[in-house]
Amino acid sequence: MVKKILIADADPSRRTLLRATLQDPRYEIIEASGGVQALALRERHRPDLVILDEAMPGVSGMEVCRAIKRDRGAGNTPVILLTEQETSTAIGEAGPDVFLPKPYSPLRLLEAVEKLLSQAEG
Template sequence: MTKKILIADANHTRRNLLRATLHDPRYQIIEASGGVQALALREVHRPDLVILDESMPGISGFEVCRAIKQNAAAGNTPVILLTDKERPEPAADGAAEPDVYLSKPYSPLRLLTAVEELLGPVGD
């Protein structure tokens, strides 16, 4: 069974790198260029995993993550947040957090490992 992965990054080059890193017949890649588009595509495609860049204009990746995690229908959708910072302290207000933080520049191998850990076994 193919797993859907939504990647959202305002930077076209980084989206291309993510797509190339995740290129595998077991994955269907859906791309968004910003937070608003990511939320809309999540509603339409119901991805199994969402990968967000924290630094998107308009709605940040962290805000998109919170929206996903606070939506009862999508609250169990795993989220990887790509960030320029070290892992921040958990939000004091108890707001939803991503499942995995990856600091940029991240290792492609670390990204693949996180994806496989979050998606579990994927059939061939």
């Protein structure tokens, strides 16, 4: 079964890198260029996993993460937050399942994606 992954990043080159990293016939990639678009696409496509860049203009990745985790219908949707910070209270309060400090290892990202998707199935 193909899993839908929503990636949200304001930088088109980083979205391209994320898409290339996640290129796999098991995944359908949906792209958003900002937080507002990410929330709309999440509502429309109901992805199995969301990957958010923290630093998006307007609605940040942390705000999108909070909205997903508050939504009872989507609260179980795993979220990976890509952040400039090593750790912070704000990240913990946003509630991502995994946060990866930038620059992150593509291998660590793939491991997190596979782990979260397999947990969601189980």
